[in-house]
Amino acid sequence: MQNIIEFQKVTFSYGRNEVLKDVDLVVEKGDFFAIVGPNGGGKTTILRLILGLEVPGKGKIKIFGDKPDINTSRAGYVPQFSSHDRMFPISVRDVVSQGLINRNSFFPFYNKRDLMKVEEMMDLLGIKGRAKDRFGDLSGGLKQRTLIARAIVSDPELLLLDEPVASVDSSIEKDIYDMLVELNRKMTVVMVSHDLGFVSQYVNKVGCVNRTFVCHRTEEMSAEIVDGMYSGKNIMIKHKCGI
């Protein structure tokens, strides 16, 4: 199996504040990988390292067997939407189109092939009916769908999501997860979540991160652990992961 992401003894600090220490992490092709852990534990930093937005202090990172490249078109990224300006005058269709932007996107219009691709993605994610609406006016769930459409319109091999369900209703959470499971048939999915409970049902690997180390669990996770996650008794996880 090909390793899509490989961290070897990665250490990272913001100034003097050590966020990650000696992190080992392997994501294989086809994985649906959840990185969970408490706020401030370094989850988002891992995503930023994968994307090449940050450079590790020590250790090695390989993405697709190579150094992380800030402008890899092989990875699609879904940021937390709470960071966008609600009043920004942009339609849902335009947000999705931006998933096809690159340094050679000159002059105002997208070509026909790109436009068709955008329509196809909006259809796939069930947001076509809202194509002309202002992005900021959408509900949390639809915004998330729009950002996922933007991330995958370029046909990436790896999809990275930062807290995809953090700001949506719990009734929408399942929708989003189901959709990610569906997308996982075609691409490797890595998501960050602070919510230990729900994710385990959908993903095939979980990595817990809290500054000092990451541990993985595959399908072999014992029923006990899964139960523990569900009933909110995550003492066991806490113990094993050092969280």
Add this chain to the structure above:
Amino acid sequence: MDFLGALINYQFLQNAVFAALLASVLCGISGTFVFVNRITFIAGGIAHAVLGGVGAAVYFGFSPFSGAVAASIIFAFVLGIIKFKASQHEDTVIGALWALGMSAGIIFIYLTPGYSVNLLSYLFGNILLVSTDDIMVLAVLGFAVISVAAVLYRQFKSVSFDLEFSILRGVKGFVVYTMMLVMIALTVVVLMKIVGLILVIAFLSLPAATAAVFTNRIGKIILLSSILSFMFSFSGLFVSYNFNLPTGATITAVAGIIYLLSIISGVYHERFSK
């Protein structure tokens, strides 16, 4: 003589209307990106820093206009670098450049022997003094701004909405953002001639903000705010001609009043449609 009669007879009024038309298109484009990026403060900083360029040009014997162009482009680059490379708080640095540019301008002009330049004409502009030569220069600058905007339109839009995502897609964030500031800076120089440096901020924010009450597409805001800018300038010109008022200030006052009215009508509309 009434305004229209004067417009047909006097070259200076025709120049004024043409300058207003050109400035309106530039305002529509640059103002929209100032508005969506919420960088009115940056535009204001560039406007005031330009005075430093004017002063230095006068002191060293160049044309004030070339000094303004050079200073505006330099400041656009400095601000781009600060945003991407420096860890300083952007607004503190802008505030410092704002004050520094302005004081440098005043000192240079004071030190220039025998030069009795009217500082007020840069601060408040005078659309009625736009000469045919000026028109040529303004047209060249206008062409530059429109070309940059047309070529980089999609990247400007993407960078404005989500800079980090654009960079991850391979867009050269620093280059695109800085080009956007250069475009805004050149617009500032054109506006300096017409409404003056102090009122530039109003002109880069009011038309786009007014347009945004009525539409939520960037392309449409550009179009509508260009039209609005021209309406403001033309009616300001008309009012100032008839009542013998200072032109730049009258134009800006018209823009301000219409903006306030449109917000009120927007709020009204929202309340009644719900």
